[in-house]
Amino acid sequence: MxxxxxxxxxxxxxxxxxxxxxxxxxxxxxxxxxxxxxxxxxxxxxxxxxxxNTVTRYRNEGKRQQYSFYRTRQWSHLRQQSLERDHYLCAYCKVQGVITPAKTVDHIVPIEFDETLKANVANLAVICGSCHHAKTEWEQAYYGTGQGNKLQSVKPINDVPAIVVLMDKEGRH
The missing domain is CATH 1.20.5 (Single alpha-helices involved in coiled-coils or other helix-helix interfaces)
Known part of the structure; x- marks a missing residue:
């Protein structure tokens, strides 16, 4: 009925x-x-x-500047360069032998941890949604990024295969 x-x-x-x-x-x-x-x-x-935007994303001046970078022409060019370099395929899935189309470009070492790498194309990788979620959780645990966390003094890891191994060890992928 x-x-x-x-x-x-x-x-x-x-x-x-x-x-x-x-x-x-x-x-x-x-x-x-x-x-x-x-x-x-x-x-x-x-x-x-x-x-x-006012409460969560731009919670302080540092975050406001960090996110304003993503609206610049420079970021647009870097993003396009990374997408074309990686052929619109998730670099994290590719390490595991899986081909996944993706359109998100992520900083391998988060800019919250090391802002000097934000415009470095070698620090960018294409990432799918599920890997991005898992990597964000891993970054929060390893680097101490994210709201309410304290940045750790750890050695930055800029190797995608190494990050995938670490994410798998912690069961995040």
Whole structure:
């Protein structure tokens, strides 16, 4: 049995099947209603994005500068160079013999740990979503990056195969 609901037109008690909101008699209002819902969603998304950016992402001046780098032309060129060099394939999966398409470019040594490497193309690797999540967790444990963590004084590792081995040892990959 299909799900139904009452027509949204005032004082109309006709039942309509999902996903419609108006009955056949008032169906001309459907497009207008859907457009108003989209406008509302776009407006409220900005509130969420603003809160995320001001509270979480840009929580201090150092983070603000770090993320502003990702909006520069320099980063755009470095990113494109890395994607073409690695043929849009995840470098971390490739080490394990798996071919995974990817469009994210990641700093091998996080710029939070060593900011001097942020514009070094040799410190960039293409990474898929699952590897990026696992690597972020590993970085937080090894380097002490991330919110609420304290940076460790450890030796930076800039070798992708070595990082994959360390991630596997800790069960993060």
């Amino acid at each position: 299909p799900r139904t609901r009452r027509c949204r037109y005032p004082n109309c008690h006709a039942m309509v099947d999902f996903p419609d909101h108006y009955c056949q008699q008032h169906y001309e209002h459907e497009a207008e209603y859907l457009a108003s819902r989209q406008r509302w969603a776009r407006g409220n998304d900005k509130q969420y994005t603003h809160k995320y």
